[in-house]
Amino acid sequence: MGRLADRTAAAKPLTPYRVLRLSAMMGLLLLGVAGLSMVIGTADISLKSILDLFLGSGTSGDPAGLILFRIRLPRIILAGFVGFALSLGGVVFQALLRNPLADPYILGVSSGSAFGAVVAIVLGFGFSIGVPVMSFAGALLTVWLLMQLGARRMGMESTTILLMGVIINAFFTAIIMFFISTAADERLHSMLFWLYGDLSQGRYTHLSLIGPALLGALAILYRHSGALNLITAGEETAAQLGVEVDRIKKICFLVVSLMIGVVVAFSGLIGFIGLMVPHLARMVFGSDHRLLIPMASLGGAAFLIAADTLARTLISPSELPVGVITAFMGAPFFVFLLRGKGSRWRRP
Amino acid sequence: MAPTLTLTDIGFGYGYGEARILEHITFQVLPGEIIGILGPNGSGKSTLLKLMDGILSPREGEIWIRERRLTDFKRSELAREMAMVSQENHFRFAFSVMEVVLMGRFPHLGKMGFEGKRDAAAAMEALEATHTEHLAHRSVEELSGGEKQRVLIARALAQEPKVILLDEPTSFLDLKYKREMFRLITTLGKDKGLSVVVVSHDIDLASQYCDRVLLLKNGVIHKLGTPDAVITAPDIAEVYDCPVHVDQNPATGKPRVSIIR
Numbered sequence: 001m002g003r004l005a006d007r008t009a010a011a012k013p014l015t016p017y018r019v020l021r022l023s024a025m026m027g028l029l030l031l032g033v034a035g036l037s038m039v040i041g042t043a044d045i046s047l048k049s050i051l052d053l054f055l056g057s058g059t060s061g062d063p064a065g066l067i068l069f070r071i072r073l074p075r076i077i078l079a080g081f082v083g084f085a086l087s088l089g090g091v092v093f094q095a096l097l098r099n100p101l102a103d104p105y106i107l108g109v110s111s112g113s114a115f116g117a118v119v120a121i122v123l124g125f126g127f128s129i130g131v132p133v134m135s136f137a138g139a140l141l142t143v144w145l146l147m148q149l150g151a152r153r154m155g156m157e158s159t160t161i162l163l164m165g166v167i168i169n170a171f172f173t174a175i176i177m178f179f180i181s182t183a184a185d186e187r188l189h190s191m192l193f194w195l196y197g198d199l200s201q202g203r204y205t206h207l208s209l210i211g212p213a214l215l216g217a218l219a220i221l222y223r224h225s226g227a228l229n230l231i232t233a234g235e236e237t238a239a240q241l242g243v244e245v246d247r248i249k250k251i252c253f254l255v256v257s258l259m260i261g262v263v264v265a266f267s268g269l270i271g272f273i274g275l276m277v278p279h280l281a282r283m284v285f286g287s288d289h290r291l292l293i294p295m296a297s298l299g300g301a302a303f304l305i306a307a308d309t310l311a312r313t314l315i316s317p318s319e320l321p322v323g324v325i326t327a328f329m330g331a332p333f334f335v336f337l338l339r340g341k342g343s344r345w346r347r348p
Numbered sequence: 349m350a351p352t353l354t355l356t357d358i359g360f361g362y363g364y365g366e367a368r369i370l371e372h373i374t375f376q377v378l379p380g381e382i383i384g385i386l387g388p389n390g391s392g393k394s395t396l397l398k399l400m401d402g403i404l405s406p407r408e409g410e411i412w413i414r415e416r417r418l419t420d421f422k423r424s425e426l427a428r429e430m431a432m433v434s435q436e437n438h439f440r441f442a443f444s445v446m447e448v449v450l451m452g453r454f455p456h457l458g459k460m461g462f463e464g465k466r467d468a469a470a471a472m473e474a475l476e477a478t479h480t481e482h483l484a485h486r487s488v489e490e491l492s493g494g495e496k497q498r499v500l501i502a503r504a505l506a507q508e509p510k511v512i513l514l515d516e517p518t519s520f521l522d523l524k525y526k527r528e529m530f531r532l533i534t535t536l537g538k539d540k541g542l543s544v545v546v547v548s549h550d551i552d553l554a555s556q557y558c559d560r561v562l563l564l565k566n567g568v569i570h571k572l573g574t575p576d577a578v579i580t581a582p583d584i585a586e587v588y589d590c591p592v593h594v595d596q597n598p599a600t601g602k603p604r605v606s607i608i609r
Contacts, residue, residue, distance in 0.1 A: 013450055013463035098440045226461040230451055232441050236403055236434065241507070242427030242455030287441035290461065
């Protein structure tokens, strides 16, 4: 994989064909990981019985079918959606802020939307509309705060915004902790677990809401992927090269907030992935967002499915929070890559 | 010949009622003409360049590109008319030289947003014009100052503009590359017919390569004209607040400035 962004490719324009070809390959990898994740689990279900079920020769009423289609499949799809959204959000935030350390979690956008969701739960709102809407509102509030506080003095200086994000993150996490400490007992456990990320609550009704939202977000963000390339080279430079910088920044921040809000409402806070997957994708595929966006999104989906499979099987029949796995698996791998390829986000 | 760029009585200042950074700036740039903007630090040179490229908007006066007001241009339209090479250029992420030069094609791209044969050809031509084609696969941040400067000019050329604005293109360059840079600028003006506006600290180089120079002092035009007319001992001494001796460069016959101890 490391040679995909090789020298000859870098010296030629990127073609839609190359984007499609690599996306198809990454898509196959994603399907492979998802398939593997279907087979692995506390209940032993053979590959043959899965194929039988998919081909319709098995009976839908049997226990294997119930576990696969009512429990595992929605969970796998949710993990894929969440990994997709967090990685895509990370790529776009890094480009907009021209800072390789930006990601929805560090910037406090995730905890902002978690704050919104917790408020919704405390107020007794339902999961189908109330929680995701409040979660989106929380994400939007965070981005607005970042803009207001960060833009006051130095015209959107990215380090200032990053620092603001860290502070906002701490603040919202404190509020969430407060709610959890004071919440009624039976709701406490689910909220606590959700704070570390929980993908077990996948329902087809929720997925049918998240799926189209992500697809829409991807379409809009991809339309601006060429402009994002130029913005990473500096906002003034981007404007001089014909980008309507302010408009595109607003659109992208809004769309990413929506995406993060929807995803956090159903999965809680999962850190690290929005930082790591974009980095890995940059190292392998280079910095062109027209290629980077599909690669990081699909790769992030595969990564979180793999991580969640580990989370539900490692100490089976108990479960670990998936955030523990993403950090535990990702951190050493990331250090290894940084040391091997240099930390300066250059081509190999 | 109709001017490509016209500035009429431009005034600019940050914030209302505060001191003006630029006042009563009026001049025109003709096709194929190379204009040097000279002046001490803080005289408003870079601000003037940003106004010309629409990054800043003037408080008073108007800027015209041929027969059209600058404010009537969309950014993408403007980027097809005018290219700017600024001083600050750091790439936070790894881009190859080819990718950077292809960025210059952005205002020309169609709905799909991918570069075609025509764009690749324009980028190659720009690389050749700046003698950087051998760097195409390299990462920009690995390049030396001189190489990077030339690559950024290649990106500006890939835009296929009518006007090119350069902010201190020779700072940090050694003698050889300074000469190469100004020879390249001359080619752009004389062979390609571009209008070139170059901000420089190097009075002697501007004197040798520019058709006209504009001497700025505290935001107003002190003098505008041929190097012979503008680069005189009294003018330079007054504008830069430093006693100087001006004679003729024996090789080119253009004015040459020396500092008096």
